Amino acid sequence: MDWLQNISWMALLKCFIAGGLICVIGQILIDKTKLTPARILVVFVTTGAILGGLGIYKYLVDFAGAGATVPLTGFGYNLAKGAIQAVQEHGIIGAFTGGVTASAGGIAAAVFFGYIASLISKPKMKKE
Amino acid sequence: MKPLDSKKDYQDYVNKKSPNSPILKNCFNAFWVGGLICSIGQIIMEVCKSRGLTQEISGTIVSIILIAISAFLTGLNIFNKIGKFAGAGSLVPITGFANSIVSPAMEYKSEGYVMGVGGKMFTVAGPVLVFGISTSIIVGLVYLIFNTQAITLI
Numbered sequence: 001m002d003w004l005q006n007i008s009w010m011a012l013l014k015c016f017i018a019g020g021l022i023c024v025i026g027q028i029l030i031d032k033t034k035l036t037p038a039r040i041l042v043v044f045v046t047t048g049a050i051l052g053g054l055g056i057y058k059y060l061v062d063f064a065g066a067g068a069t070v071p072l073t074g075f076g077y078n079l080a081k082g083a084i085q086a087v088q089e090h091g092i093i094g095a096f097t098g099g100v101t102a103s104a105g106g107i108a109a110a111v112f113f114g115y116i117a118s119l120i121s122k123p124k125m126k127k128e
Numbered sequence: 129m130k131p132l133d134s135k136k137d138y139q140d141y142v143n144k145k146s147p148n149s150p151i152l153k154n155c156f157n158a159f160w161v162g163g164l165i166c167s168i169g170q171i172i173m174e175v176c177k178s179r180g181l182t183q184e185i186s187g188t189i190v191s192i193i194l195i196a197i198s199a200f201l202t203g204l205n206i207f208n209k210i211g212k213f214a215g216a217g218s219l220v221p222i223t224g225f226a227n228s229i230v231s232p233a234m235e236y237k238s239e240g241y242v243m244g245v246g247g248k249m250f251t252v253a254g255p256v257l258v259f260g261i262s263t264s265i266i267v268g269l270v271y272l273i274f275n276t277q278a279i280t281l282i
Binding site for chain 2 (some may be wrong): 007008011012015016017018019020021022023024025026027028029030031032037038040041042044045046049050052053064065066067069070071072074075076078079080082083084086087091092094095096098099100102103105106107109110111113114115116117118119120121122
C-alpha cells in the first residue's frame with residue numbers, strides 16, 4: 001500500500017470539487033434547458049475542445065488534475081491538445097492526425113468494451 | 129381532512145402537496161457522484177504516475193479503466209440506477225460516454241450483432257465524436273494559420 005502515502009489529499013480534494021462542479025453545470029443544463037443528455041455530451045466535448053484550443057482549459061487541468069480530465073470536457077481538451085501538438089511537429093497533417101491520436105486509447109476502449117458489454121448484457125426485464 | 133376555508137389555506141395545501149423543485153437535490157447528487165468518479169480517476173492516475181508512467185499514458189489508462197467499468201455496469205443494468213440517482217454526475221464524466229455507447233446497443237440487440245449492436249452503438253457516441261474530432265481539426269488549423277501569420281509578421 002505504498003501508493004497510499006504518495007497520494008496528495010489536497011490534489012484529491014481539488015479534483016473532487018472541480019469534477020463535482022463540472023457535473024453540477026451539466027445538471028443545471030439538464031434541469032433548466034430542454035437539452036437532451038445526448039446533446040449535453042456533445043456540448044461538453046465541443047466546449048472542452050474550444051477551451052483547450054484557446055489555452056484556457058490547461059489551467060483547470062493543472063489545478064484539478066483528473067477533476068478536469070475525467071469529465072467529457074477533458075476528452076475535448078485532449079483532442080484539441082493533441083491536434084495542436086501534432087501541428088507543431090508535423091504541420092498541417094497534424095491537425096487531422098493529432099486529435100484522434102491523443103485520444104485513441106479512450107475511443108478504442110469505448111468501442112471495444114462497449115461492444116463486449118452489449119454482447120454479454122441481458123435484455124431488460126419489464127416486471128411492471 | 130379539514131375543509132379548506134380561505135384562499136390562503138388552499139394555497140398552503142397546494143404547496144404542501146406539489147413536489148418541490150428537485151434541482152438543488154439533483155445538483156447535490158450530481159456534485160458528489162461526479163466528484164467521486166473524478167477522484168477515482170485521480171487515484172488511478174497517482175498510482176500510474178508512482179509507477180513511473182508519463183502524464184499522457186496515465187490519463188489514457190484512467191480513461192480506459194473508467195470506460196471499461198461503466199460499460200460493464202451498463203451491461204448489467206447497474207449504471208442506469210446510478211444514472212437515475214446522480215443525473216449529470218454519472219453522465220458528464222467519461223463514464224457517460226461509455227454508457228451512451230452500451231445502452232442503445234443493448235436495446236437493438238434483437239436487430240443482430242452487426243447492424244443492431246455494431247450500428248446503434250454510435251447513436252449518441254457518433255455525434256460526440258463528429259463534433260469533438262471536427263472541433264479538434266478546426267483548432268489545429270486555426271493554430272497553424274495563427275502561428276504562420278505570427279511568424280511572417282515578425
